[in-house]
Amino acid sequence: FLQLDGVGHDVLRDAVGKDLMPTVARWLGDSDSDSDSDSDSDSDGDRTVTVDGARPTHRLTPWRTDWSSQTGASQLGILHGSNHDVPAFRWYEKAGREVMVCNRPTSAAELQRRAVDRTGDGGLLTADGASRGNLFSGGADEQALVLSIATKRRSRENRSRAGYFAYFSDPANAVRTALSFVAEVGREIAQSTRARVRKVRPRVSRGGLYPFVRAFATVVERDVVVAAVMGDMLAGRTSVYADLVAYDEVAHHSGPCSRDAEKVLERLDRALALIENVAEHAPRPYRIVVLSDHGQSPGETFRARYGLGLGDLVRAGCGLPVPRK
Template sequence: MSVPAARLGDLGRILATYVSSVLALAFAAAVLPGLSFSSFEQLLFSAAATLLVGALVRPLLVVASAAVGWLAVLLLAVLGQAVVLALALSLIPGVEADSFWVVLAAAWIAAAVATVVAWLCTSGTPEAFTAALVRRTRRRRQALDDPEAPGVIFVQLDGVPFPVMQWQLLAATLPTVGRWIRNDGYRLVEWTPVLPPTTPASQLGILHGRIDGVPAFRWYDRQLGRVLVANRAADATEIERRASDGRGLLADGGVSISNLFSGDAERAMLTMSKMQLARGTADTRRRVAWYLARPDGFAGSFFGALAEIGRERFEARRQRRRDVQPRQHRGWLFAGMRAVTNVVLRDLNTALVAEEMIRGTRAVYVDYVDYDEVAHHAGALRPESLAALDRLDHVLACLEAVAAAAPRPYRLVVLSDHGQSQGAIFADKYGVDLAAVCSQLTTARVEAVEQSVEGWGRVNGLLADLSGADTSTGRMANGAAQRVQRRSAPPEVTAGSELVVLGSGNLGLVYAASEHRLTMEDITDRWPALIPGLVNHEGISFIAVLSSEYGPLAVGPDGVNQLSDGKVTGEDPLAPFGPLARTDLLRAASMPEAPDLYVNSSVDPDSGEVSAFEGLVGSHGGLGGWQGRGLLLAPPDLLIPEQPIRGADELHHVLVGYLEQLGQRSGIKQDTAEV
């Protein structure tokens, strides 16, 4: 009688885990004077007891900590392994441990050794984490009423340009995506985000079918009299409230994970527009507690985060040593932020998506920011950015493996919300930032909001969603989230400010601190040197402004494009940006939320490099380079339209069509909600 391969695999995994545990405990005893085993047999029994107690006690710790609150969950991550080890060692006579602190140190040393052993056994890939998720999926599969109905996992690879994906496929560095295209019939196509190519504008369009009302990543809201930033919880809530009609992409039983907006999902986790800093659910805590309690969960991510910090510091030093240009300062603060987004948040997102597959959730939309975060600071084509994309390919392989064990079939759809452009920072290249240029041309009091805050929003979102209820533990976590939020918040527009200048990639926004939008004629009357000074600056290609006589205009140093009909006087300032730039800019400049002046940086005609008005060498938000080149990767049975997809609202209809094609959204009627 043959033994099933799955059973042999389980036996092999248990044996490997046991050997790792023996080695880990032996190493801990060797380096800790307060821990000792009297014999090798005692060490073997202790390792076996640790595995057995962990299997029995860890689920109880997860349930208890999830019921109590987030501080208990976090304490479980730090102390859970020590509790398991202490109970296990108490079962073996003669084992000496001087104190619980010795056991705590031994638990973390053992976790570190086990992580290293697992890394060596899997050649540095996340196979162990994938295997754990697959085993959990098989054990906890739930009975469904419609197990044959396919579900869809929408995976957003934030900021990945279509050409970068193409190049990496040609280089064969993305084995999972390459196999899908080569063997499984997946189709990779390009889609075009319209101005502005930013996550809030694109994701609002993808998830809610609306692309108006978002003029940039952040902007001055004349109604509220303050700056709105899409990755702040309160602002994201307000933006979604204005756009949602209740029929978003995820309205029919879907789940939103780690996004800015919810897509009208029934449940949302780590989603900025649904953050409630004073509340948390036991279900969410239970899911995160399971991830944190596992030796290959929190411990793996913790040591992975340390490795990511070391990797970032090495790569930043390598750029300086080689004098790579353009580049920016990359300090310890960014290294820590990268460790959170590219290790902890990535692993947590994957665990949460896997949990939804276990439950048979019909549609999930998740955003992985790994590439975008690194490319902002290192550059879109730099080795470290491409390596982040390679690690995302491993994530896709993990989700594919979990999907194969899930209670319903799943389709994996991959997309990016925009691309990335590269270039020297405007202030570095020209010795002055945009706010200072406006100040010099007007002598007005200028409020500048140009610092990069996109990454901080992800950190704040993680803390905010883990803050819990209005208890002492919840208030502690809530306080941490609020401190990060204050760090990432833009300055308030102070009384007496005449101009508010914001940077959104290589797109600048200039507002008069007024309740009403100023026309070109108004601006010329108040600050006659402002428009001529901007359009003649060598770092600026054009400005867009509303004329009371001619409507929206694109004004360059040698000509004007009348956007409503395309009439050009002199040289067309939009000629370098292609035939679709005029309609893009017309739509953006016609929005009520549009600034008094849009300012687009110059673009190198040979390299396509742009100059961000933020402190970033990789950017998106304006025109130029690859920032307006998104990607869509879909399995062969989901139809891709023959005509080009232009605009996130059109992409929304394509994705909704996928759900309808698979039998979803039957309960959503077009007249059941009001905008």
């Protein structure tokens, strides 16, 4: 299971139509001209297109999230079967007087515990599965870059061999990823400068540490997770769930339909092709499921749209002084 974080159905369909994702296009059997292809219909009435004599291997199906359209709620539901009482990415729980944040390790661990207690099941990956780059473990024995276990002390016996150390212990991996990291930082600085000069709207701040955060998400996390998935496949694991967050990180800052985000989709498609090639050499057959946890819509921030932050609006509504800026 390869999760393309934040990629909406329309975004993926547009990317395939623009030939940005040839691997996905081949899986779907998409072609520029239907006249050159044979086609038939399945029992549900969905058209299946044959390209170059080869039937498509995948079908693109849209789905809708519930009210909480974000990674925490969606991935918890997918991996653990319940996202009960997850109203947003961040919320305040009066009972414990605590702010819950889905990408905070302590919160992720608590949400996972609640889901397991509610369903009575360990999760999607309990049968010899592996969880890579996710918020939650899914009950997998093999885990790397999983947020819900980040607070646990990992001994030599239970430490995953598919994390950062395993990847960067190979000098070739370390040098390639380091160079790509530096190049990505430069790419973000150039793209943000261009957007500012062109006065692109809506636009959010992309300064400070963000270029490094983006480079981590689009290069380091991607490389480590993809390498871990390939290792899992060659080891013949029953199931693997991996989250590739690159598009989501860039789309939040550059826009879901921006050229910056489209370039990231191109690189993700190459990662899918690499995993597909490894599947041919795996000791068992694999089905590759590509899915997403939510989509995105372009829009200005509350402060940019109304001239004050949401917190200041609440203070004003409560009759409290609002700081002038």
